[in-house]
Amino acid sequence: EVQLLESGGGLVLPGGSLRLSCAASRFTFSNYAMTWVRQAPGKGLEWVSTITDSGGSTYYADSVKGRFTISRDNSKNTLYLQMNSLRAEDTAVYYCAKGTGTLRSLPFDYWGQGTLVTVSS
Amino acid sequence: QSALTQEASVSGTVGQKVTLSCTGDSNNIGSYAVGWYQQISHGAPKTVMFGNSLPSGIPDRFSASKSGTTASLTISGLQPEDEADYYCSTWDYSLSAQVFGGGTKLTVL
Numbered sequence: 286e287v288q289l290l291e292s293g294g295g296l297v298l299p300g301g302s303l304r305l306s307c308a309a310s311r312f313t314f315s316n317y318a319m320t321w322v323r324q325a326p327g328k329g330l331e332w333v334s335t336i337t338d339s340g341g342s343t344y345y346a347d348s349v350k351g352r353f354t355i356s357r358d359n360s361k362n363t364l365y366l367q368m369n370s371l372r373a374e375d376t377a378v379y380y381c382a383k384g385t386g387t388l389r390s391l392p393f394d395y396w397g398q399g400t401l402v403t404v405s406s
Numbered sequence: 407q408s409a410l411t412q413e414a415s416v417s418g419t420v421g422q423k424v425t426l427s428c429t430g431d432s433n434n435i436g437s438y439a440v441g442w443y444q445q446i447s448h449g450a451p452k453t454v455m456f457g458n459s460l461p462s463g464i465p466d467r468f469s470a471s472k473s474g475t476t477a478s479l480t481i482s483g484l485q486p487e488d489e490a491d492y493y494c495s496t497w498d499y500s501l502s503a504q505v506f507g508g509g510t511k512l513t514v515l
Contacts, residue, residue: 286462320504322451322504322506324448329408329491329493329506329507329508329509330443330445330451330493330495330506330509331506332495332503332504332505332506335504344502344503344504346503347503380450380451382451385456385457385459389497389504390438390439390496390497391438391439391456391497392439392440392441392453392456392457392495392496393441393443393453393456393495394453394456394461395453396443396450396451396452396453397450398450399450
């Protein structure tokens, strides 16, 4: 079965940076769009960013635009999220999710287990 | 304020059929496939439907439909293990963003 394994979360100071990774396996990674979704404590799911199969197009929520960068390495079957200028409101569990096709508009079929990012002094 | 509107809570008894709704507009639900995601006790989300497709391993008591700008998730024969938060989501053309509903807390009485 498809596996998505996030890593890279942790405690970071406001204004700091962190890079999340999502290692994918058991599917042809380069054939699917990938997405990051986050969930703040006690809140609902919030979309963060999506990247198309080739990496040629990226999309961001307004709340992270200009601070976060999504990327992928199809040779390593890995999705990334570079997070800069972190704020307290970025504190959340971050999930990677696999799209059901190449397009950024398709729903997700698999999710990772999540990695916790805590932004606090 | 979520772009998609879901009931805050729904309840049903074991064996009952329940329907959760997700209302949007022509820029989102009216134009794109909808995903439904189950989250139990704030664990990792699990996909229970994407479009009209049932992921492998998801029981066929789950089904989805869409009419205009409203999507629905129906659970026929509710089971105790179905108690969870359910989120709908789709792409929004005007926002160029993935949008989520606020989630529905399903309680099995």
